[in-house]
Amino acid sequence: MTQDSARSAPVALSPGKMVDGYRIVQKIGSGGFGVVYRAISPTGEEVAIKEYLPGALARRAARSDRIVAAPEKQALYRTGMRCFLEEGRALAQISHPSVVHVLNFLHANDTVYLVMNYLEGASLQQFIMTAVSLNQPKVFRESTIRSLFDEILRGLRVVHQHTLLHLDIKPANIFITEDDRAVLIDFGAARNVLHNDGTYLQPMFTPGFSGPEMRQKGKPIGPWTDIYAIGACIFSCMKGHPPPDVARGEGESQLSQYMLQLRTNYSENLVDIVRRCMAQDPQNRPHSVYAVQKMLAPIELLDQEVEYSPSDLEVRNPWSGRIKALSKLIAS
Numbered sequence: 001m002t003q004d005s006a007r008s009a010p011v012a013l014s015p016g017k018m019v020d021g022y023r024i025v026q027k028i029g030s031g032g033f034g035v036v037y038r039a040i041s042p043t044g045e046e047v048a049i050k051e052y053l054p055g056a057l058a059r060r061a062a063r064s065d066r067i068v069a070a071p072e073k074q075a076l077y078r079t080g081m082r083c084f085l086e087e088g089r090a091l092a093q094i095s096h097p098s099v100v101h102v103l104n105f106l107h108a109n110d111t112v113y114l115v116m117n118y119l120e121g122a123s124l125q126q127f128i129m130t131a132v133s134l135n136q137p138k139v140f141r142e143s144t145i146r147s148l149f150d151e152i153l154r155g156l157r158v159v160h161q162h163t164l165l166h167l168d169i170k171p172a173n174i175f176i177t178e179d180d181r182a183v184l185i186d187f188g189a190a191r192n193v194l195h196n197d198g199t200y201l202q203p204m205f206t207p208g209f210s211g212p213e214m215r216q217k218g219k220p221i222g223p224w225t226d227i228y229a230i231g232a233c234i235f236s237c238m239k240g241h242p243p244p245d246v247a248r249g250e251g252e253s254q255l256s257q258y259m260l261q262l263r264t265n266y267s268e269n270l271v272d273i274v275r276r277c278m279a280q281d282p283q284n285r286p287h288s289v290y291a292v293q294k295m296l297a298p299i300e301l302l303d304q305e306v307e308y309s310p311s312d313l314e315v316r317n318p319w320s321g322r323i324k325a326l327s328k329l330i331a332s
């Protein structure tokens with residue numbers, strides 16, 4: 001594989017192709033790690049299918065649908081594939097209206113596929129762009145921001161209760177459905193491990209949404225890293241663009257200036273929530289998602305914080321057998 005072909009967008013499966021009984025309708029997204037399709041399940045349901053196809057490691061064979069890894073990148077390709085399955089395994093444990101739901105896993109074309117429920121709507125990123133184009137003094141109303149993030153935080157709380165992290169929360173990975181639900185999509189486990197493997201495929205962090213600990217070796221990553229990204233998302237809904245990247249020289253002082261400007265249109269309290277979530281030192285951020293929820297909503301509207309015992313977290317995972325089988329296949 002040449003450098004150029006490694007960088008070009010992967011060739012998507014064409015409409016009408018079948019993948020283990022699922023019929024591809026069209027490509028709906030693609031990134032460095034794969035392609036997302038709208039498809040129809042064997043029982044006629046609309047689904048979204050994510051195909052593992054990391055453009056820097058593999059490509060689709062010329063006259064078939066098979067995915068071929070570059071010979072020198074086989075090991076990394078397989079590691080990434082296991083992590084991609086891990087993304088699915090993590091998601092399959094969670095059933096919450098604000099977290100995208102995994103329905104199935106497939107193995108075909110020498111790669112793996114994640115089948116999810118199909119969400120009708122648009123990403124928060126698209127909503128922000130539309131709101132900005134309206135040229136109003138406020139991008140979103142404060143009440144809209146508070147209720148939207150209350151919903152997102154309910155989903156994220158469940159994610160953290162399963163000792164999982166999202167690690168790539170940004171408006172493009174928050175989906176707003178036509179029936180007005182906010183849903184977290186695109187859990188970044190694959191990115192993470194590919195990066196930890198010592199190979200830098202593409203920045204695993206999104207500038208502006210990543211706390212400084214994402215770039216500093218040896219600094220622990222945890223729920224506080226997702227909380228930073230939540231602060232950055234709220235900022236984006238207030239300002240209409242992402243916050244500056246604090247890793248850049250001017251970034252931190254620019255961020256402080258923006259915080260002052262935001263006070264013109266939003267309450268001191270909301271600006272303070274963003275400031276605290278985006279504190280450079282994770283210790284100074286709210287200590288849990290629930291704490292952010294409490295700051296965003298009047299207490300009487302909140303669920304009680306629930307203490308979870310380990311047995312509560314052992315959610316039955318109907319896919320665990322299937323994932324084990326797939327993992328073995330990949331390892332062989």
Ligand SMILES: Nc1ncnc2c1ncn2[C@@H]1O[C@H](COP(=O)(O)OP(=O)(O)O)[C@@H](O)[C@H]1O
Pocket residue numbers: 028029030031032033034036048100116117118119120123172173185186187
């Ligand atoms: N379950 C889904 N239903 C509908 N559209 C989806 C779904 N999952 C992803 N998409 C679409 O595909 C795009 C890319 O998906 P995502 O999971 O964010 O992968 P990546 O950003 O790694 O390419 C999303 O922005 C969204 O438009």
Ligand SMILES: [Mg+2]
Pocket residue numbers: 031172173186
């Ligand atoms: Mg994404």
